[in-house]
Amino acid sequence: MSPSVFFWVTYVPCLCLGLLCLLFVSFWSSHWHGGFSWDGSALQFNWHPVLMVAGLVVLYGNAVLVFRMPFTWKQKKNTWKLVHAGLMLLALLLSVLGLCAVFDYHRSLQIPDMYSLHSWVGICTVIMFAFQWVLGLAGFLLPCSPLPFRSNLKPVHIWMGKAILILSLTSCISGITENLFFSLDGVSGEPYSSLPAEAKFANSLGILIVAFVLVVFGILSKNSWQRPESENESIPS
Template sequence: MWRTLTCTLTAGGSAASSRLSMEGPASPARAPGALPYYVAFSQLLGLIVVAMTGAWLGMYRGGIAWESALQFNVHPLCMIIGLVFLQGDALLVYRVFRNEAKRTTKVLHGLLHVFAFVIALVGLVAVFEHHRKKGYADLYSLHSWCGILVFALFFAQWLVGFSFFLFPGASFSLRSRYRPQHVFFGAAIFLLSVATALLGLKEALLFELGTKYSMFEPEGVLANVLGLLLATFATVILYILTRADWKRPLQAEEQALSMDFKTLTEGDSPSSQ
């Protein structure tokens, strides 16, 4: 019922907006009070996760280099930066830039995904080259299967999103119908990325530590804490994304467009709402 009440307040056309303006002066910067704190917390968590991954690789795995056996270590670091931190931030763009023009926000959302993808691609090349040099088999583990699935879904989602929302752009009604699917699959791909990272972390620990893992070795404890922080980061991002009252409000021009669309499709005049 709370959700329903929220909907009544935030959704709809002129009736709802006139009610809102009765409650106080209409201001474009009407950001929900707690949102900035949650966003700041998510960024802190994300940076800690990236830093801990670096610390783990530096302290226990000899650091990072491209032209040596350390090439493997490029893989986890790139994946955490690209497919966890940057992908998570790309999902938050519509919550953080609530009052920017829709197009600017879309371009930023798309660009962050491009950065995430390119960084993840470097991480992918690193692990395949490492396997080739060492003569290891490719793509046999659950981690690798999930990882390839994430890459395929991420790429497909980006292509469809780009062609529907940016260029060439689909019709208003098609975009409206596709948008909730895009939002859902965006969150699902992000969650699968985090799950894949957890599987990879676990694999790296079991391969290297073996039975020493059960003796509470410092590396094992550090990696377990890293795993819990990864799960917490995903939870905070998901929380910010799904809070109904934190969703991006319609800007004036979008609202007008939406009313026109309703008028066209429902034969309803905006004022009769």
């Protein structure tokens, strides 16, 4: 099996896992928590898990794989750098909107902000993501960026990209568990420990997110799927 075919055999399941993550988190918020609104109620909070999974996990995970796609290797790298940056910006905007949803919900009900480990990890993830995007813009897209800066930034950029994905996974898993504790132990009267249908479904969502991230890391770890550097691209960019 050629490397290109092997890539798509791996990447197509990755796409399917990402789609399942989106479907599961949307169904969870809609079926068990009443749907969506933007009125300061619990229906506004429901946007938070959907937007964070969509931005920080699914879209982000696909954005980091842009340069691994074999059909892009014979095309101009600058074009795909813009695609990569654009997808990352969209993922960042969805994440920020997800934060706005939960902070506005807290403000409406006078609930304290930033009281849990989940919120601390989540806000650190988004801040690190924003810093990474700005740094990448300055280092790899601005023509005036000094070459030594680009060269030194590239390994840091790669490390931060992986670290953000790990933090995103941590944030989502802890957020699912926190949400279940509140909704099942504090509202419905049905304890989380009895593993009702909602708990089984949300735990399955968590497993899907873990599987998606593991497949993304598997693709990133395959050296033969790295974009070959041409003579014109020998300088880090």
